[in-house]
Amino acid sequence: MHSSIIRNNETDYEALLAFKAATNDPLRSLESWNSSIHFCRWKGITCSSRHQRVIGLNLVNQNLTGFISPHVGNLSFLRFLSLDNNSYTGNLPRELGLLPRLQSLSVSYNSIEGQIPASLSNCTKLLSIVISYNKLAGPPPPELGSLPRLELIAFSRNNISGSIPSTFGNLSSLLRLYGGSNGLTGEIPDSLGRLTKLELVAFGENRLTGFIPPTLLNLSYIKIFDLAANQLEGTLPSYLGNTFPNLQFFSVGINLFTGSIPVSLSNATNLEYLHVGYNRFSGKVPSLVKLNKLGVLALSGNLLGKGESDDLSFISSLVNATSLLSLGLDENNFGGQLPDSFWNLSTTLSRLFLARNQLTGAIPSEIGNFVSLQDLRVNDNRFTGMIPYSIGKLRNLQILDFSRNGFSSNIPSSIGNLSRLLYMYLSENILSSGMPSSLGDCQNLLQLNLSQNGLSGPVAREVLSIPSLRTVDLSQNQLNGTLPVEIGSLKNLEYFNVSGNNFAGEIPSTLGGCVRLEFLDMEGNFLQGNIPSSFSSLRGLQVLDLSSNKLDGQVPSFLGEFNLLALNLSFNDFEGTLPEDGVFKNASVISVSGNPKLCGGIPELKLSKCGLKQHKKSTLSLTLKIVISTSGVILGISMILGFLIFCFLKRETKEPPSNPFGRSMLNVSYQGLLQATGGFSRDSLLGVGSYGSVYKGTLEEKLVAVKVLNLSQHGARKSFMAECEALRNIRHRNLVKVLTACSGVDLQGNDFKALVYEFMPNRSLDDWLHPQSNDNLVRGEIRYLNLVQRLNIAIDIACAVEYLHLQSGTPIVHCDLKPSNVLLDDELVGRVGDFGLARFLSRATDSFSTHQTSSSLLRGTIGYTAPEYGTGSEPSTYGDVYSFGILLLEMFTGKRPTGEMFKDGFGLNSFVQNSLPDRVADIVDPKLLHERETGTETTNGHRHYSSMGNHKCLVKVLSVGVACSADSAKERMSIADVVSELKSSRDALLRR
Template sequence: MHFNVQFNNIGSGKDGDLSFLSDLTNATQLQVLIISNNNFGGTLPMSISNLSTKLEVFAADTNQIYGSIPYGVGNLVSLERLHLGNNSFTGNIPSDMGKLSNLGALEIHMNKLSGNIPSSLRNLTKLYHLALLGNYLEGSIPSGLGECHGLQLLYLSDNLLNGTIPKQVFRLSSLSISLDLSNNLFTGSLPSEVGDFQSLSELYLSDNMLSGELPSSLGGCESLEVLHLQGNFFNGSIPLSMSSVRAIRDLDLSRNNFSGEIPHFLEGFRILNNLNLSFNQFWGVVPTGGVFKNASAISVVGNTNLCSPVANLKLPKCKSKQTKKRRLSRSLKLILPLVFGLTLLGIAMLFFSFFLCSSRNRRKEISSSTLGNTILQVSYATLLKATDGFSKANLIGAGSFGSVYKGVLDEDDKAQLVAVKVFNLLRHGASRSFIAECEALRNIRHRNLVKIITMCSSVDFHGNDFKALVYEFMDNGSLEEWLHPPTGTEELRDHVPKKLSLLQRLEIAIGVACALDYLHNYCETPIVHCDLKPSNVLLDNELTGHVSDFGLARFLSQVTSNLSAIQSQISSVGIRGTVGYAAPEYGMGSEVSRNGDVYSFGILLLEMFTGKRPTDNMFSDSLNLHNFVKMALPGRVTEIADTPLFQRGKNENPNQCSVRIQKVEVCLSSIFRVGIACSAESVGDRLKNINDVASELHFIRNTFLG
């Protein structure tokens, strides 16, 4: 017995439309029930669990059905196909679906389902088609899906799934049509098991947070026609083994960190008609054969070190080796005499400097050997004068270990505006914080780090120990003041309303990410900041972000080897950081690491674009800033974003406003995905390298401006 009313316009889109399904529970011979592509609204009645046990097909897709999928659907033990896609179902996927042992096709895509993918789906051993895309599903893919050995199509894209992709999924050799995991929050590398997909036609892993090099086993996917890896953090070169993937027609590796030369074997892929290698770090000469003959079929923009003999690619023209040799020989003729002369001059200046220094009184330096000799001191009297006696009028901030004053420092007849951080040495840990900050700042230089000018380690006029650091003054205060300006009767600094545009916030975030990248990856000894938050990001007159306050900073070599007594003394302070921004693992006794800074940056990023502090009163129990944003993606970005980001421009008509809002929404969605990936509670699910974060934010900015 069949009941089929699909492709009509039945239903009002309201409650009660599906009440007739309860009457069908008396149809004990019912095998096919199809109500797809109508206008049915309301909820699915609980009575569907009492439909005929002989029912093989139930299709209610493409309607306006909402509410939860009734528990008890597992009673329909003969079901072979269940189609509920393109509705507005909410809640979790019922775990008793695992009882449907005869199910071959399960489609619940394009709904509003949340929660985890039930592990009970492992029991659906006859499943060949699983479509859960376009929901709000989270958590990891259950490894038990690897037991569904008949799966040919697996669609999990456009969800909030995270963690690493289980190797068991890549071992599903039955996957022959398509695997789509794109637009999620997956991390980790692409495992070598991907080579088991010898029969797979389409593989979509785009717009996740995957990293590492592509495994050579990828060459085993000989049937692959479509490979989309764009929008991840993959690096390294395209493996030579991919030369065997000759059936490919659509290859997209854009928006990653791939490098090396573009391999010439791509010229031999005869049916390749779409090749996107844009926004990577490829270098050298772009090949000219095969797909490269058709400029409209390829994209290589955003690779600054590429050149091409073909003009239509709009790349710099490649220089011949002969030209380079001539230029080199000519350059050598000019450079060698110059280098020789400069060397002699340098030696002479060195002797003169040595003589001059030995005859001059040395300036007093820091007595403690831990502070080195690169930061010269200034006297207590000088700072007293510079700050007008540390007057309240010049007080611009107060922190855990002291106060910050605005001052004017007269040095060599030049007046310089400065910020003087005076340490409260009565506070436990303040002296150690002073030493840590001196040690961290003395040898580092970056445009997004606050610049230390001088310091004072002396005694005041009452004989008390006095310690202070003098920084370059930042005209626009801290990011905290801009994100959360005073309200009510409180006055704004200089009476200037503090509002940051989306682009200004993004530029500040990029600057902070670049500063952390420098500290983590480019300092001789890697430095972990340990206390990243809006009040520790200072803004200059151009609103460029500068990371400040290194009082809790840790040197990684000292963390791992425990050679420094001072750093081990500081560790009890350093691991605390600030509530809401400190990584969860620090509270469980884990050692300081770069991962902790990545977490703090993720929280900072989410705060910058939602306007909500992680310590806001709305967050309690299981709801925190991370989950608040995560639950809103992808469809409710406008609801959680900071309101000023969507304010209408002065001379903007409704059409322009609509286009701008759509563009802002796309940009914010990308930013929030980065923030979520950085602030994952588990270290294993978190983005590993801040360099990848900086690259992705650069891309988001360029896309927004483009």
């Protein structure tokens, strides 16, 4: 660069270098920012032609991290600053107020914290301030109301609190005002009514109260008006549609408004979106005849209609709205039949909600005209007649809810044409005849509810062969025959209810293959035979009801091992001794009455004692009795001595797990955890997972992480038990250390369960690999993980998996290895956590031979789950190796396995395999390509490696990841070989 130019523009040059120094640049967007060319030619820089001063800085969507340097305030000629869609943290520097020429400030979609600097009011030429989608807090500064030229201010999707400043009414040039999705309180200031040029006002999703100022409803240029999801009250003025002639979007839903919907709204002929749902509007809906551009009409959740025949007369005024996509009329008082004009509505309609009204009559065949429908809900009305055969024309339908009406006759066979259907609810009608086998063509069904009808005949085998089904409710019908064995193919089934039918025969043993079952109700049938031994696989059961059948045989002892919330075996013909272990100890959750041949059990059940047959005793001689007694004593003593010797030998070989969670904090209570986490406050929240939330806390002056289970979530209780069981006897430096557990009740008397872990200050591996989703990832000056650090962490994870599979006694399968379940301590040592899905295996040579002792259900995480699990295979060590392979590839490519580029059979494994070994530089995480070569020290004291060493190491590591994530389980590397390969790669790298 010419020295004269540098001298004349030295301030700009140094300010830009300071900006670069505060920025981390993984995509090398600032590579051109060096002394070889004039800074006016640097990427993202615009200079004035006359003075060669910086007037524009535009680095949108460059994946930049770090913080915005306060030196940006020295760019005194700057007019435009655009840093949207990056990952900047820190505060907005108050030095921005030193930019007198600034016209546009745009830093949306970052993670910027702190308050909006009041110093921006010094930038009197500002036209727009766009700071949405950040983590800004505090109130909006009133000083901003002094900006005379400001046309746009957007601070939506932050944590802004306080009230809307009345000074905003002084922004006489303002056109658009966005403040939605914050924590604003108080009333809307009357002064906003002075903004005569205002076209858009959006304060939805806040906590605003009071009334809408009448002056605000008189602004004739308004196009978009959004105050939904607040606590506003009052009525809408009758003249609304006249004063808003340009209105396109009007949303005041989810508030406390009363009165009627203004008739004048029909005069807002440009209206496309009208949402007044979930208020207290009443009366008739006015004619909307002029709203031909309407796409969404949401009137749900009000008090509209009077249960009269003409309540839906306004529908005829919508027939010219040819772009109508969504019509929400549910949860009102609409009565009468659907008018003929209803079937003349636009065929573009994709969502139709009529539920919870007082509608009567039949659904005619014209329903088939709405070929674009995806969501159809008419439940909780008084509809009668047949479900029209034309329903089969709605091939885009995903949700169908006709429940709680008076539909009669049979289920039309055409329903099998709905191949995209996910949810089908036809319960509580008077449907009869058999279940159509064509239902089996709905191969994407997740939930099927046909309960409380009059269905008869056998269950269609085709229906119980739909692999995606999770919920099946056929209860309270007249179905008969035997339950088809095909039910065992429903590997995803969680809820199965066939109570109150006429099923006979034995319970199919294949039902034991539905290993995800949580609720099984077969009460009130004619089932006979024993409880199948295959039920021992249903470790996830929470409710089991087999009452009022003809079942016999002994009650299986394995049921005592289940974590059941309710077990009902009453009114059958069970016999023999009732077990007393596990769930059978709790009389409040089991019922066995009406089984006269049962004996024993705990006293609370009041069963007869199990006595010996006395006539056989009398035939024994005294000598024989003495021999038997003596032998019994000797045998008992031998067993006790054998057990003591076994325990002694076991103690010699393995440290006894005297306390499953250590000795330091055994008696922690709900109150103790409440205090430790500041009342489970938002400030202490570290993250939210599948089964609960994790909070930072302090117990006995020690930082801890407290995982509070969300017990309303299906599987949370099983996850808690599984994690306790898995962590009870395992200890390893690369496993997250659990300190204690809490199982009790909260202050409202609700069940409460929590686990307390050692706190990991560097959070999860996922936060480091994808820092845009992290808000506290700062460790000194390190903003990313270098190659050596990633290798060390990969080895840590592999060592943890090796320990679980090969060194922990009974092999343990983690079942959910992924970056978010790997935590990093203060030395960046990787620790595997979250054992909520862990499984214990038998000591068989084939890792697929499993013995399930955990109550958790296999779910895993999409993208990391082994392909064989999708076809119903049991959990295995091979599955963990697959997950580790995907995790390893993600660590070194920086790409999530669920990214948009991975679809149609092309996954992360194929992406890497197709590029090895020559095109490694094209696929690895760009951050790894920017590490300096030999001579630069890393944080752990090791020196970096040469480019050749870099390449060889990456090829070897990625090859391990590919080998681990092979589609065929048997072709995957053993975890012991993985550890060996990764360690040798690291050692070779550090020797260079």
